Amino acid sequence: MLTLFEQIDKGTLWRVAGGIHPPEFKTLSNQSNIARLPLADQYIIPVPQVGESCTLAVAVGDMVTQGQPLTQGDSFRHLPVHAPVSGLIAAIETRPSNHASGLPVLCCIIDNDHQQRLCPAMHAPLSQDDVKAMSSDELLNRVKRAGVAGLGGAAFPTHIKLKPVSDIELLIINGVECEPYITSDDRLMREHSTEIVRGIEIIHQLLGPKRIVIAIEDNKPQAIEQMTDALNHSDLPAQCARVTAIPTVYPSGGEKQLIQIITGQEVPSGAIPANLGILVQNVGTAFSITQAVYCNAPLIERVVTLTGHNVGRPGNYWVPIGTPVDHLLRCTHFKGDSESPIIIGGPMMGYMLPNRHAPLLKGTNCILAPDNSEMAPSAPEMPCIRCGECAQACPAGLLPQQLFWHAKAEEYDKAASYNLRDCIECGCCSYVCPSDIPLVEYYRVAKSALRVEAEEKKQAELAKQRFDSRMLRLEQEKRAREEKAKQAAQKRKAAMSGTDKDAVAAAMARIKAKKAAETTTTAAPASNADRSATTSNTATQDKVAAAIARAKAKKAAQQASSAVPESSCNAPEPDEVHAPVVSQQDKIAAAIARAKAKKAAQQNPSSDEHQQVESNDVDVSNATSSTPISEAEAKKAKIAAAVAKAKAKKAGQQNPSSDEHQQVEPNDVDVSNAASSTPISEAEAKKAKIAAAVAKAKAKKAAQQNSSSDEHQQVEPNDVDVSNAASSTPISEAETKKAKIAAAVAKAKAKKAAQQAPSRNADIAAVPLEAPLVHADKTSQQGKAVDSDELSAAEIKQQRIAAAVAKAKAKKLAKAASAAPDDELED
Amino acid sequence: MAFKLASSPHINTSVQTSTIMLKVMACALPGVMVQCYFFGWGAIIQVLLSIAVAMATEAAVLSLRKRPVWPTLSDNSAALTGLLVGVAIPALAPWWVSVIGVVFAILVVKHLYGGLGNNIFNPAMAAYVMLLISFPLQMTTWVAPAGAALNDVSLLASLQIIFQGVSPAEVLAYRAGFDGMSMATPLDAIKTSLSTGLTINEALEKPTFENGFGIGWVWINVAYLFGGLCMLKLKLIRWHISGAVIFSLFVCASIGYLLSPDTHTGPLLHLFSGATMIAAFFIATDPVTAATSVKGRLLFGALIGVLVYSIRSFGGYPDAFAFAILLANLCAPFIDYYVKPRAYGHRASR
Known part of the structure; x- marks a missing residue:
């Protein structure tokens, strides 16, 4: 049995599956020599690798020479692109690509100056001996620098293919060109066979394959003749290289198919020919390798077949890479209109170009402009x-x-x-x-x-x-x-x-x-409850304390009345607490005092029966200030009030839950609105708040402990005497707000207390009666205040609202009491 | 750019489905002519009637399915189905046999499965089997071929017989007084003879035969063979299915004949009797219902040959192509699944 190389030497061909014989239409374009067309005024060079493996070597406004690289990169895979003409970099922007999608890609736009200034790196052709003396690295470098890519269509970087992973035993030069219409390789082989063979020699020098086969379809007899002739005059070893004519069938020019025809081997699925020790290069690529190595000339132009019945002068042309397709069509007297299809590549595998302004690429071997008779829709x-x-x-x-x-x-x-x-x-x-x-x-x-x-x-x-x-x-x-x-x-x-x-x-x-x-x-x-505060400076603290006291008092009163209807209100004489002079301390002290009072009240009953807790009687004198109160103050006061309310609520809720016969002496709180004459800083306000919070927390705990104690606690409810303090000076909005909030809070507390109370003690009959009384009292007091002083409209409103709320609460309480079932719901 | 962006390839062969079908029908013409010669006007009337009904049914079904009527109708596939049903029906069978058969073929076998390209069974054969089972009398009453009986039924008489329900016997009764109007087909005759204990050679002495072949039938088969070769020449079909059918039938028949020449029909008689040639070239090659790969088609054809021989020799029906083809149709997807060609760059699998 013959070895593969013997069979190749014999010219044995293998059958390839399938294939078709489409009409060729090759004579349309292969009758004349490769010509040149007028240069375009503007060239579009896509630089798609920028950002991946290279950077731009030029900037907008730069003057470039013909053949000057536009990109630079260190990566081995980088394939540089070059200026096809000398001129000005007009723009670097995205332009429609020469692709079936027409998606825009980054391009260098070069305005041609028509001076054809060559890049100084290019030189006159070297002699064959010079090239033979070059090292492999130098050869590869030149190929890489020139940006040589596969010209058969795929435009794969040639220098990568020339550095294969495995030894190459067989080099196939692809001159098959099986697609209909395309004749660029045909013409190139006819006219530049010597250069192509030089390129083959270079590849041979690099890779040393044992055999070289130049495969050409038998429908190109002249190309076969020329290539054979050139091969006979080459320096390649005898018996190493041969031209093999292969039968004309589409798609024998496909890499895999060509390998099968020449060797009978199949490239395994997913593998590349190099795995079989085979390398396939296009004839155009071989030509470009020669240019790159001999002249250091970059790949800036290629042979393109312009054909189809819509092309007035079909033929093959040397066209600079980056020439807009519409320029080429103009130069070859395109006969179609804007509707006529333009196909890049052949009729079998080419794609329709969506945008004719797209540039010609390295892999573009044919521009086909068929008329309707050739290619019906x-x-x-x-x-x-x-x-x-x-x-x-x-x-x-x-x-x-x-x-x-x-x-x-x-x-x-x-x-x-x-x-x-x-x-x-x-x-x-x-x-x-x-x-x-x-x-x-x-x-x-x-x-x-x-x-x-x-x-x-x-x-x-x-x-x-x-x-x-x-x-x-x-x-x-x-x-x-x-x-x-x-x-x-x-x-x-x-x-x-x-x-x-x-x-x-x-x-x-x-x-x-x-x-x-x-x-x-x-x-x-x-x-020492008998502190008196007389100075006007104490205003804010007083206010806060007062508000808290009010709130507490209210709650306590409500709870007391609701919880223990038969409680004897034999409250002792409440101590009068006057707001201390020093503002912050006073406030804190006041809060603490309240808290203590509560605790004491709550704890005492828990210790034993019949204890009477003397609640603090807070007499907050109205402090009248002539100056407006800052917002900070207002806030403080509000917060304190809220805290107080919360405490009161809890205490109230827990107390009733303890047992019967508790007597809570409501604190008698005489709350007077305090107006301070001096503005208080925010820091103070904060402190006060914190203090209030602490107090609340304490109160809560105490209350919770108390409630768990036992019977017969007597808590003296504080007697709340709420008097509205009316200041002679206009009151800021903050104050009104405070008041409102306090009122609202009080209402809420009252409600809750009322609701809980009836649910626990079934025998509280008097609640609904007493609660309204309390509220009524309040309202009347408020009403008085209104009379006595001139109040702002806001105040009036507030009060009215408070009154309304109070009424509402009273109603609810009454309802709740009547609706409350006899037994306990929650315990 | 307003032109429509088309995907590659941008060129196409001018071969269209409609042309293929038309050429196939043209290639069937010699066979139809010979059939007409031997069986009288009835044969051509049946063919024309079937084609007309097939086209009408196809158009009706397409419009019912809200499909474009003309583009599909003009692919001529319905006409071909009609023609094949027409030649399979005895020349003087009543008109409603053809109509029922064709409507069944187009409506049920073709369109209920999704129309052209989607049917599992060959419509003509499925219709034939349906008719054969439903109307055995009408479907087996073949007029004696010219030469075996001196029948010369005029065109008018044929029309009367087919459309007015006049029985062939009545027609002939006042014409010739000859009772030999209808006659068993050669394969039927052999089957009957064998069942009565006669040898093949004795059976072949019956008037149905001449020189060892069925009178008329041999020429019909030769004509279809000629048409088939034309189709091969025109590349309308590939040789694989037809070749495999004929080869496997020949091999089976030869084996049987060699083992027991007295009880088994000879291979040549098998090949040139009944529906062998028309089935091998015109029916089994229906691409829609056949296997698709080369190997698959060889297998498909061979399967038909074996089934035909088995049914002819051991089954209850004298001829068996319709059954064999339907059974093979059933196997086609199976064959396609298991007989895949080795793709480029892949190792041989299975």
Whole structure:
């Protein structure tokens, strides 16, 4: 049996599956030499790699020479692009791409200055000996610097292909050009066979393949002749290289198909020819390699076939890369209109150009402008009759019909199981389809769907990995933290005997001291209730305290009346608490006092029966100030009031829950509105608030403890004497607000107390009667106040509202009491 | 740019479904002519009637399905179905046999499955089987071919017989007084003879036969073979299915004949009797219901051949192509699934 190389030397060809024989139309464009067209005024050079592996080497406004690189990059995969003409960089912006989608890509726009100033790096051709003396690196560098890419259509960077992963034993030079209409390689082989062979020599020098086959379809006899001639005059070793004519059948020019025809081998699915030790290069690429190595000339122009019946002067032309397609059409007397299709590439695999301003690319070998007689608009798709012609034509051995069924049904996984990804989109199946089904289009859609799916899968996988690693990291961190905490705890334990212990002890001592101090201060005002405050400076504190007191008093009164109807209101004479002189302290003191009072009241009953708690009688004198009160003050007051209310509420709620016979002596609160003459800072306000909050908290606790105690508690309800203080000076809005809020709060408290009370003690009959009385009292007092002084409209309103509210409350209470069931609901 | 962006490829063969169907019908013409020669005007009347009914049914169903009527009707697939039903029906069968058969073929077998390209069974064969089972008398009453009986039924008489329900016997009774109007088909005759204990050679001495072949039928088969070869030449069909059918039938028949020449029909008689040639070239090759890959088609054809021989030799029906093709139709998706060609760059699988 012959070895592969012996068979290649014999010229043995293998059969390739499928294939078609479309009309060639090659003579339309291959009758004349490769010509040149007038240069365009503007060139568009896409720089798609910018941002990925390279940066722009020019800026807008730069003057460039012909062949000057526009991009620079260090990455091996970087394929530089060059200025095709000398001129000015007019813009660097996105322009419609030369792609089926026409999506815009970043482009350098060069205004041609028509001076053809060459890049100084280019030089006159070297001699063959000079090239032979070059190292592989130098050769590769020159190819890379020149931006040589596969000119067969894919435009894959040639320098990458020339540095293959495995040894190349067979080099195939692809001069097949099987697509109809296209003749650029044909003409190039006829006219530049020597340069092409020089390029082959360079590849041979780089890779040292054992055999070189120049494959040309047998419909190009002149090209075969020229190439054979050039090969005979080359420096390549004898018996190493040969020209092989292959039968004309589409798509024998496909890389995989050509390899099969020449060697009988198939490139495994998913692999590249280099895995078989085979490299395939286009003849145009070989030519460009020669230019790059011999002249250091970058790839800035290529042969393009301009053909089709809509082209007035069809033929092959040297065209600078980046020339707008519409310029080429103009120069070749395009006969169509704006509706006429323009196809980039051949009729089998080319794509229709959506935008004629798009530039010519390195991989563009043909611009086809067919008229209607050549390419009728696609016929409507008919149902598939399963004739199977597509399977006969498929060069990849696929079942296009099955692929079609699944692609149409969007069963892309099934389509994939029929090896959809091995489809080379040659178009043979669509070509033979009697039902005019655009099969390739279906496959493209399916393929892109599968790609998207794969991409999503990949992303999901990545996300999962990220998530897993994050969880791991968190877990590790947690463990590390625990470890650290453990160590720290041990350390502390170990150090306990030392200074740390002392520090702790000291802190404890401080806390104790503080507590003690608090108790003393709180005790003082309770006992010495007879403080009188006469100065006008005390205004704000007074107000706050007063408000709180009012609120408390109200609640207490309400609760007392509601809870213990038969409680004897034998309240002692309430102490009169006058607001202290010093504002903040006073306030705090007042609050504390209140709290204490409450506590005491609550705790006492819990100790034993028949205790009488003397509640503080708060007599808050009206402080009248002549100056307006700041907002801060107002706030403070409000807050204090709210706090007081809250406390009162709780106390009220809990007390009744304890038991019968409690006597709560309502504090008699004489609340007078205090108006301060001096503005108080916010800091003070805060302090006051804090104090109030503390007081509340204390009160709460106390109340909760009390309620759990026992029977016969007598709490003397505070007697609330609320007198509206009317100041002679106009009162700010803040004040009015305060008042309103206080009123509202009071109402709310009253309500709650009332509601709870009836639910507990069934025998409270008098509640509804008494509650309204309280409110009535209040309202009357308010009314008095109104009479005596001139009040602002706001005040009047407030009061009215308060009155209304009070009435409403009273009503509710009455209702609740009557509606309350006899038994306990909650306990 | 306002032009429609089309996907590649931008060129297409001018071969259309409608042309294919038309050419297939043209290739069937010789066979129809010979049939007409041997069985009289009735044969051509049945064919024309069937085609007309098929077109009408197709148009009606398409409009019912709210599909474009003309583009689909002009693909000529309905006409071809009509033609195939027409040639399968005995020349002087009543008109309603054809009508029922064709309507069943188009409406039920074709369109209920989704129309052209989606039917599982060959419409013509499914209709034939339905008729054969439903109306066995009408479907087996073949006029004696010319040469075997001196029948010369005029066009008018044929029309009367087919459309007015006049029985062939009545027609002939006052014309010739000859009772040999109807006659069993060769395969039927052999089957009957064998069942009565005669050998093949004895059976072949019956008037149905001449030189070892059924009178008329051999020429009909030759004509269809010619048409089939024309189709191959015109690349309307590929040889795989027809070749496999003929080859497998030939091989089976040869084996049977060699084992027991007295009780088994010879291979040539099998090939040139009954519906062998028309079925092998015009019916089994219906792409819609056949397997699609080359290997699959060879298998499909071979399966038909084996089934035909089995049914002819061991089954209850003298001819069996309709059954064999329907059974093979059922297997086609299965074959397609398991017989996939090896794709480029893939190792041979299964």
